[in-house]
Each structure stands twice: as C-alpha cells, then as structure tokens.
Amino acid sequence: MKLVYFAWVRERVGKPEETVDVPAGVTTVAELAGWLATRGEEYAYAFENPDVVRAAIDKRHVRPDTPIAGAAEIAFFPPMTGG
Amino acid sequence: MKLVYFAWVRERVGKPEETVDVPAGVTTVAELAGWLATRGEEYAYAFENPDVVRAAIDKRHVRPDTPIAGAAEIAFFPPMTGG
Amino acid sequence: MDCPVTVRVQAEDFDLAAEVAALTRGRTDVGAVVTFAGLCRGEAGTLAALELEHYPGMAEEEMGRVARQAAERWPLQGVTAIHRHGRIAPGENIVLVVTASAHRAAAFAAAEFLMDYLKTEAPFWKKEHRADGTSGGWVEAKEADDRAKERWT
C-alpha cells in the first residue's frame, strides 16, 4: 500500500512517501496510523497526537474509522492551512 | 431658492433646475413639495405621490419634516437605482 | 482611521487591475482584497443600453461618506468606489468597489456593505433604452435592496 505524507507529518516521518505491507489486523485509517506509530521514533513523533493528523484515501478526505481495504494511496497530513 | 430635479421628477417637471421664491408659510421639505404641486399640471404630476419623491438639501439626504430655512439648493428625485 | 479612501464618478470605464494594484502596490500588510464589479445586463437582448443619471457633487459626497463609514466599521487598509454615469451598453461595467484588509472577513463584509449602501443612498438613476427603440422607462428601486441595507443596522 502506498503511503504519502505532507507538511510536518512528512518532515517527522522523514520521507514524502513509501510503500508498506500492512498487517492483516489493520483495517481502518485510525488503526493504520496506530500501527505506523509503532514503526520507530520518527513515526511515533509524527503520530503522537492522532487526533491532529488528517487522512485521505485516493485523494479524498476520510474519517479515522474509514476502512482502508482497496485503497491505492493513503495520505497523512496536518490540518490544512491554504487560502 | 434653487431647486434641482433628477430622473422622472426632472422629466415630469420639464426642467432640470429653477430658482423660485418660496412663500413665507412653506417651512419644511414636505410643505415645499406640496406647494410645488400646486404650480401647474407638470408639478402636480411630478409630486402626485409625495411619499415616493426623495429630497436632499445642499446635497445631503433629508426627511420630509426637515426645515428648508437656510438651504442653498434643494433637490427632488425618485428612489435611487445606482450600483 | 488610517485608510485611504478613493471615490470617483466618471463616464469612462475603470481598470479593475489598476485599482487593485493601487491599494496593494509596495506594501506587505494587505492579506485580502475583495472586488465587486457591477455590469449592465442585456436582459436577453431586449436592452440596448442603460442611461445613468447622477447628481453631480452629491454622488461623490455620498460615496465618500459610505466608504468612510466602512473604513470606520472594519479594519480596512484601503477602499475604492467608482461609479460610472452616462450611456452604458450591455456587458459594460457600471460600478466597482475594492476593499483591502489584513483579513478576509473584513474585506468581504466591507465590500458588501458598500454595495448595499451605494445601491440605495448614492444619487444615481437608471433609465432603460430598449433594443426595439422604445424607452423602457426608469428602473424602479427594489425592496430587496432596502432589505439588504437593513441587515447592517
């Protein structure tokens, strides 16, 4: 599964994107973030406050309880500050 | 006293401006409009519905009960339709 | 109030980009610029032109008064209002309002306030010339415009 990161999530993780093999028990966006947080200090830092990190599946905003099955690309990023 | 007219008030009166000697008993804008309405058919037509005609004294909007004493120029016109 | 206020009544067209540039050029404290341009509609081909009559002197004074009110009510960094007079064909500009502020809410609110007040208090009157050569008469004031103004009081 392709993951992409933006803004300070990208900076904390230390890379703009990666492809990961997600364990079978990880089925929602929130579970994916929780699993990522266990993958090392940089991930723990990026996801230390899971309520703040937003997600998109295939370039559409999703909620934490959205299933990740079938996703081609999942993005994690801080609240948007455009405009 | 100088009077100026705009839009359909001007068209009905038949002139854009005139100087008139206002009788002593005419002291407010409403009384001035009422007196003007007696000056002929064209004036009667212009002021036939006095609630619709607006007035300005020296280029400031005024109410019907505003005194006209000291005015240099009094204007009568329909509700504005600019913008 | 340290807000430059520009008001003009003119027969010629205005230049939207130039008016925006005049409020923003050389400064770095403006965060939001709102413009409103009002155009003459052709009413599905039935209108040949609008003729805009105004009260010279009073038109500028009322526009200036309303613009200064906006600058007192919202934290603006510049406000411009331009109103054309004379014959205006469908598709042409009639009126322009530009507001500049640090923040978008003030710029939007001030521009709407200005337009609502210009519509009902600036001494301009529109007469219609129809495409069939007849006069469409004077445009009647809209109650909706009075209601729009009342929301600011």
Add this chain to the structure above:
Amino acid sequence: MDCPVTVRVQAEDFDLAAEVAALTRGRTDVGAVVTFAGLCRGEAGTLAALELEHYPGMAEEEMGRVARQAAERWPLQGVTAIHRHGRIAPGENIVLVVTASAHRAAAFAAAEFLMDYLKTEAPFWKKEHRADGTSGGWVEAKEADDRAKERWT
C-alpha cells in the same frame, strides 16, 4: 448546472483582470463579478517568505469539488479558483477566487463560501521562513477558519 468551473494549482502568479475577463467577455447576462485575492503578509518585516506545499492531484480535486458545490448552491454563471504553491514572498498573491452571477448576493456568498472551504479543505500547507534566516515552522490551522466554514452548514 451550466456554470463553467475553472480550477488551477500553479507556481506562477495569476492575472486578476484576465480571469475576470474570461468569465465576462462576450456575454451580457453577467450582472455581478466578485473577486477575492489572498496575499502573503510580511508580518511587520519578520517574514521572508511562505512556502506552500500541496498534495498534487488532490488539491485540484478538492478545489473543483468546492467550486462545483458553490455552482450548485447559487445561480452562478462562472466560478474560478486558482491557488499558488511554492515560495511566495510578502506582498505576492497566494489565492484567487472569482464568481460571476446575474445578481450580487449570489456572487458575494459564493466567493465567501469558496474561500471558507478552500481554507479548511484544500490540501495546502504553509511554512514560514523568517527574515532572520530561521524557520518559523508550519502555520497552525485557525479555529476561526473552521467556524467560518460551519456557517454554511
């Protein structure tokens, strides 16, 4: 919905007058055009530049989605939204919204709606580069922007 929707994400500056002309040229049914331009503020000389990061693809999609929502909600005759990315210096443009309608209330409301939603839903993030050479970090989302969005629901 018969309203042309134009959305662009680009590094280069935009041309306000050209975007307005694109919505009005050759037509006589537009009565009101509202533009909103968002500019980079210099924060009293402390800011050297903003760096705007975006999610390519999703940024365009979200902007298009919001613009089409506006066109469904108000009777618009055209809507344009342009957002820049990359390094933007104080005084430079960041974002542009243009709405065209027969009537002013719709043009104003749609432009405000678009800005409120772009601020909170379009995937852009601002990082500050300070004039003293340090990084000011990522701009934090404002609760006021979330509240501004909620008024439309």
